Amino acid sequence: MTVQPYLFFEGRCEEAIEFYKDAVGAEVLMLLRFRDCPQPAPPGMAAPDPEEVMHASLRIGGTEVLASDGRCSGTAAFSGFALSLTVPDEAVAEARFAALLEGGQVVMPLAKTFYSPRFGMIRDRFGVLWMVIVPT
Numbered sequence: 001m002t003v004q005p006y007l008f009f010e011g012r013c014e015e016a017i018e019f020y021k022d023a024v025g026a027e028v029l030m031l032l033r034f035r036d037c038p039q040p041a042p043p044g045m046a047a048p049d050p051e052e053v054m055h056a057s058l059r060i061g062g063t064e065v066l067a068s069d070g071r072c073s074g075t076a077a078f079s080g081f082a083l084s085l086t087v088p089d090e091a092v093a094e095a096r097f098a099a100l101l102e103g104g105q106v107v108m109p110l111a112k113t114f115y116s117p118r119f120g121m122i123r124d125r126f127g128v129l130w131m132v133i134v135p136t
Contacts (some may be wrong), residue, residue: 004063004064004065004066005065005066005081005083006065006066006067006068007065007066007067007068007078007128008067008068008069008070008071008076009053009067009068009069009070009076009126010069010070010071010072010073010074010075010076011052011069011072011073011074012069012076012126013052013053013056013067013068013069014052014053014069015126016067016126017031017053017056017058017067019102019124019125019126020058020060022099023096023099023100023102023124024060024061024085024096024099024100025060025061026058026059026060026065027058027059027060028056028057028058029057029058029059029064030055030056030057031053031055031056031057032053032054032055032056033050033051033052033053033054034048034049034050034051034052034053034054034069035050035051036054037054048069048071048072049072052069052072053067053068053069054068054069055067055068056068060085061085061086065083076126076127077127078126078127078128078129081129082121082129082130082131083128083129083130083131084130084131084133085100085130085131085132085133086133086134086135087132087133087134088134089134090117090118090134092134093110093118093120093132093133093134094110094118096132097110097120097122097132100122100124100130100132101122101124102125103124103125104122104123104124104125105122105123106120106121106122107120107121107122107123107129108120108121110132115136116133116134116135116136117134117136118132118133118134119131119132119133119134120132
């Protein structure tokens with residue numbers, strides 16, 4: 001059994017993928033656009049823009065994260081969870097924190113804590129909450 005995060009960017013998926021490629025070294029494993037779907041939209045659901053992302057798979061470190069434009073509503077809602085990024089040392093923590101912060105906001109500054117030489121939290125430009133941590 002596997003549990004994987006699946007993020008719905010509601011029309012900004014491709015932008016998010018490009019951002020995460022730079023910010024956390026995400027590698028695109030697979031990307032399907034709505035135009036690639038052989039079936040029409042289900043009844044009651046508007047057909048999305050054929051260029052929007054229907055499904056994507058990204059590798060970030062040793063984790064596979066799934067992503068989509070979802071219903072392309074323009075309003076992504078990321079609440080009640082965070083993605084935790086464990087990095088090998090303080091220099092990498094500083095770099096990844098700064099990269100994720102571009103266009104986002106600091107929730108908790110990157111600092112030494114009793115449980116980590118560096119830990120901090122960011123809500124990125126898409127609204128996804130990230131925790132950056134260096135293990136002790």
